[in-house]
Amino acid sequence: MNIYVLLKRxxxxxxxxxxxxxVIEDDGVEYIINPYDEYAIEEAIQQRDKHGGEVxxxxxxxxxxxxxxxxxxxxxxxxxxxxxxxxxxxxxxxxYSTVKILEAFFExxxxxxxxxGNVAIDNASGQVGPRxxxxxxxxxxxxxxxxxxxxxxxHIEKDVEGDIEKIEVSLPLLVTxxxxxxxxxxxxLPGIMKxxxxxxxxxxxxxxxxxxxxxxxxxxxxxxxxxxxxxxGRILEGELQDQVKELxxxxxxxAKVL
Amino acid sequence: MAKEIKGGGFLVEELSPEDIFTPEDLTxxxxxxxxxxxxxxxxxxxxxxxxLENHEFEHSVKLLxxxxxxxxxxxxxxxxxxxxxxxxxxxxxxxxxxxRAGGFSVTHGAHVGIGSLPIVFFGNxxxxxxxxxxxxxxxxxxxxxxxxxxxxxxxxxxKTTAVLNEAGTHYxxxxxxxxxxxxxxxxxxxxxxxxxxxxxxxxIVERDFPGVSVGPEEKKMGIKSSSTRTLILxxxxxxxxxxxxxxxxGHVIAFNIxxxxxxxxxxxxxxxxxxxxxxATKYVNQRHQFGRPISSFTLTQxxxxxxxxxxxxxxxxxxxxxxxxxxxxxxLTDEQLKDGREVAKAIAEYAIECSMNKYMATELLDYVAxxxxxxxGGYGFMDEYEVSRMYRDSRINRIFEGTNEINRLIVPGTLxxxxxxxxxxxxxxxxxxxxxxxxxxPEEIGDExxxxxxxxxxxxxxxxxxxxxxxxxxxxxxxxxxxxILANLxxxxxxxxxxxxxxxxxxxxxxxxxxxxxxxxxxYTEVYVQEAFNRIxxxxxxxxxxxxEGDNLRMMLxxxxxxxxHDPKNVIAKKxxxxxxxxEAEKYVV
Numbered sequence: 001m002n003i004y005v006l007l008k009r010x011x012x013x014x015x016x017x018x019x020x021x022x023v024i025e026d027d028g029v030e031y032i033i034n035p036y037d038e039y040a041i042e043e044a045i046q047q048r049d050k051h052g053g054e055v056x057x058x059x060x061x062x063x064x065x066x067x068x069x070x071x072x073x074x075x076x077x078x079x080x081x082x083x084x085x086x087x088x089x090x091x092x093x094x095x096y097s098t099v100k101i102l103e104a105f106f107e108x109x110x111x112x113x114x115x116x117g118n119v120a121i122d123n124a125s126g127q128v129g130p131r132x133x134x135x136x137x138x139x140x141x142x143x144x145x146x147x148x149x150x151x152x153x154x155h156i157e158k159d160v161e162g163d164i165e166k167i168e169v170s171l172p173l174l175v176t177x178x179x180x181x182x183x184x185x186x187x188x189l190p191g192i193m194k195x196x197x198x199x200x201x202x203x204x205x206x207x208x209x210x211x212x213x214x215x216x217x218x219x220x221x222x223x224x225x226x227x228x229x230x231x232x233g234r235i236l237e238g239e240l241q242d243q244v245k246e247l248x249x250x251x252x253x254x255a256k257v258l
Numbered sequence: 259m260a261k262e263i264k265g266g267g268f269l270v271e272e273l274s275p276e277d278i279f280t281p282e283d284l285t286x287x288x289x290x291x292x293x294x295x296x297x298x299x300x301x302x303x304x305x306x307x308x309x310l311e312n313h314e315f316e317h318s319v320k321l322l323x324x325x326x327x328x329x330x331x332x333x334x335x336x337x338x339x340x341x342x343x344x345x346x347x348x349x350x351x352x353x354x355x356x357x358r359a360g361g362f363s364v365t366h367g368a369h370v371g372i373g374s375l376p377i378v379f380f381g382n383x384x385x386x387x388x389x390x391x392x393x394x395x396x397x398x399x400x401x402x403x404x405x406x407x408x409x410x411x412x413x414x415x416x417k418t419t420a421v422l423n424e425a426g427t428h429y430x431x432x433x434x435x436x437x438x439x440x441x442x443x444x445x446x447x448x449x450x451x452x453x454x455x456x457x458x459x460x461x462i463v464e465r466d467f468p469g470v471s472v473g474p475e476e477k478k479m480g481i482k483s484s485s486t487r488t489l490i491l492x493x494x495x496x497x498x499x500x501x502x503x504x505x506x507x508g509h510v511i512a513f514n515i516x517x518x519x520x521x522x523x524x525x526x527x528x529x530x531x532x533x534x535x536x537x538a539t540k541y542v543n544q545r546h547q548f549g550r551p552i553s554s555f556t557l558t559q560x561x562x563x564x565x566x567x568x569x570x571x572x573x574x575x576x577x578x579x580x581x582x583x584x585x586x587x588x589x590l591t592d593e594q595l596k597d598g599r600e601v602a603k604a605i606a607e608y609a610i611e612c613s614m615n616k617y618m619a620t621e622l623l624d625y626v627a628x629x630x631x632x633x634x635g636g637y638g639f640m641d642e643y644e645v646s647r648m649y650r651d652s653r654i655n656r657i658f659e660g661t662n663e664i665n666r667l668i669v670p671g672t673l674x675x676x677x678x679x680x681x682x683x684x685x686x687x688x689x690x691x692x693x694x695x696x697x698x699x700p701e702e703i704g705d706e707x708x709x710x711x712x713x714x715x716x717x718x719x720x721x722x723x724x725x726x727x728x729x730x731x732x733x734x735x736x737x738x739x740x741x742x743i744l745a746n747l748x749x750x751x752x753x754x755x756x757x758x759x760x761x762x763x764x765x766x767x768x769x770x771x772x773x774x775x776x777x778x779x780x781x782y783t784e785v786y787v788q789e790a791f792n793r794i795x796x797x798x799x800x801x802x803x804x805x806x807e808g809d810n811l812r813m814m815l816x817x818x819x820x821x822x823x824h825d826p827k828n829v830i831a832k833k834x835x836x837x838x839x840x841x842e843a844e845k846y847v848v
Binding site for chain 2: 028067070071187188189190192193195196
């Protein structure tokens with residue numbers, strides 16, 4: 001099987017987000033593989049171990065993303081592809097841009113299965129996977145928590161707001177992975193040592209016959225701001241009747257939500 | 259061939275930043291190894307730590323096997339015996355990241371370090387083939403049995419005996435080994451015993467050998483999540499082929515293993531201190547008194563600033579030592595590298611550095627753990643706070659792998675030996691110094707970054723040699739009996755090593771990315787060097803007063819004043835600056 005994983009490099013979940021003049025500061029920030037993409041990598045490795053074939057991890061990012069690709073290789077992926085785009089190169093880079101790039105990348109690829117994370121924890125749009133499937137003309141299932149493949153048919157368990165929906169769909173196929181699908185492995189030390197010898201291909205827009213204008217984003221970012229800081233709570237006192245009255249008055253006059 | 263730096267050479271050699279290894283030099287792979295270890299500890303160990311604290315040691319065994327699958331037990335085991343044969347820095351990173359695992363780090367450390375290394379370094383081919391692959395995977399777990407009820411620091415005073423049986427097939431061991439880490443579940447013990455009550459030797463003893471048993475779990479003050487028991491040898495039958503190394507040469511193994519053991523405790527100490535600072539900083543940010551977070555009070559900031567600067571210096575020193583190992587090992591031929599003895603010898607070259615790192619970093623850890631409890635106030639005294647366990651766990655580090663007192667005595671003792679043998683030009687340096695000081699004129703110190711620090715370092719080295727020279731002159735061979743002076747010298751030497759490590763690290767970073775990107779490193783270095791220098795001055799004064807009297811004393815004190823003359827930096831202000839960064843990041847950052 002030809003298995004592909006879409007990977008995104010994101011801020012570490014432990015990092016504090018600092019916004020300065022409408023820009024998110026990345027000074028001293030630690031980066032990780034988007035946690036949902038880790039489920040995708042793990043699933044890809046497990047499916048390959050069961051059915052044979054090859055796992056290729058693909059990311060659209062800058063040169064620093066190589067680190068996350070190496071980690072995926074250390075986990076057990078066979079190959080990695082870095083499609084290099086510098087932040088400032090593309091105007092308003094958004095999900096459209098990423099899909100457009102990936103579409104060009106997959107144009108000449110034989111694909112059986114593409115796995116992506118359910119959402120990326122930074123922008124959390126959850127769009128890249130489904131939109132790419134549309135462009136490639138293959139079916140997709142989002143938020144999967146179970147995957148068995150038999151004779152070219154995928155038996156999928158999909159998380160639907162806490163319930164499970166069972167779906168059968170034929171390959172080729174794109175899925176996005178939800179928490180609960182598997183337990184991503186730690187890159188083992190032997191895996192880390194092997195990773196440096198595995199192929200990591202670097203591509204630029206040119207190599208995909210794309211111009212910067214082709215992948216210009218379709219959305220405009222108007223503003224970036226943090227949610228208001230959480231205030232200390234207040235405990236109302238007195239008779240229950242009075243408390244209710246005061247609460248309503250506060251909601252109306254102070255919080256202005258009524 | 260990389261430049262070979264002599265063990266103990268730091269007092270007389272001048273090094274450039276390129277000569278030392280710094281945490282900033284870690285490779286991508288080394289960082290990945292660190293990350294895997296970190297994730298393993300967070301994901302697998304911490305969730306069961308409470309159970310381990312309650313002595314449910316079946317989890318320890320499972321965890322070690324899981325660690326084995328990931329390769330976390332095989333860093334120091336050569337590839338031909340099922341290990342990974344990694345460089346010492348990679349292996350150090352694993353040790354370091356296990357520090358978060360509390361007492362389990364002791365379980366892990368005893369297995370991969372003192373438990374496995376005697377076989378790695380001194381085992382013969384058959385022994386290595388038989389034991390190392392199993393130790394690398396965690397199928398078998400190792401322990402180290404040296405201490406006895408009557409012999410701790412005086413390890414060679416062991417009473418356990420080994421007598422060859424009539425058939426000449428087995429040594430019969432009798433005795434009791436005490437406080438054996440991992441004894442609850444270990445499969446293999448490295449045991450020291452005297453053949454015929456005389457020849458101190460090491461043996462590989464399997465748990466299942468007839469006559470081998472263990473006592474009940476000890477009740478300890480800390481590191482409760484590690485198993486500690488007595489190993490009882492009652493006519494234990496050990497096959498002759500399980501004699502490790504040569505008959506009567508057990509001390510060579512014991513001392514060599516202690517070198518690396520001490521270095522690893524130092525790594526754990528530094529890592530533990532970083533964790534302590536992180537926990538404490540998070541707490542003082544969140545805890546409000548008088549209507550504001552207590553991290554906003556400058557006395558809290560003083561603590562944070564001091565801790566961070568001390569961590570930086572010790573971290574720099576410990577990594578430097580790790581780099582020294584790799585440098586020297588890198589110069590060995592493949593043939594030599596295959597012979598574990600050569601590897602042990604390369605490490606033993608830095609016995610002084612290992613000892614200094616050990617007492618400095620374990621005392622750093624104790625200090626940070628203590629202050630971290632203090633910053634938690636009454637909550638820090640409550641068991642459910644992590645910092646309380648940290649405080650209890652920390653204390654043992656100053657005691658095991660050679661008490662800090664023993665390690666302090668080793669440092670000047672070994673330096674003196676090396677000087678006498680002509681391996682280090684310390685005596686010449688001390689002699690020429692006395693004249694130099696008489697002629698010495700005050701120097702103009704500029705205000706370039708690190709300029710004053712380098713000046714203080716240069717003089718600190720002179721002060722150590724000066725004080726040591728006076729003491730040796732007076733007591734000659736009898737200086738061994740003047741333990742207070744030796745301990746002062748040990749402290750001074752270690753401060754110099756830390757100072758220099760911090761300075762060179764910061765200089766290396768500045769050379770690479772400029773002053774602006776390394777402001778914090780510079781602050782750490784300024785604070786540490788200033789405070790360490792003050793301590794060195796104090797120690798030297800004590801020695802001079804103890805050694806000299808009358809006019810001579812006055813003269814020597816005035817010489818010391820010449821060497822200590824400088825305009826001190828404002829450490830209060832600098833610590834506030836440091837604290838600001840740490841409070842913002844809520845962890846130790848560089």
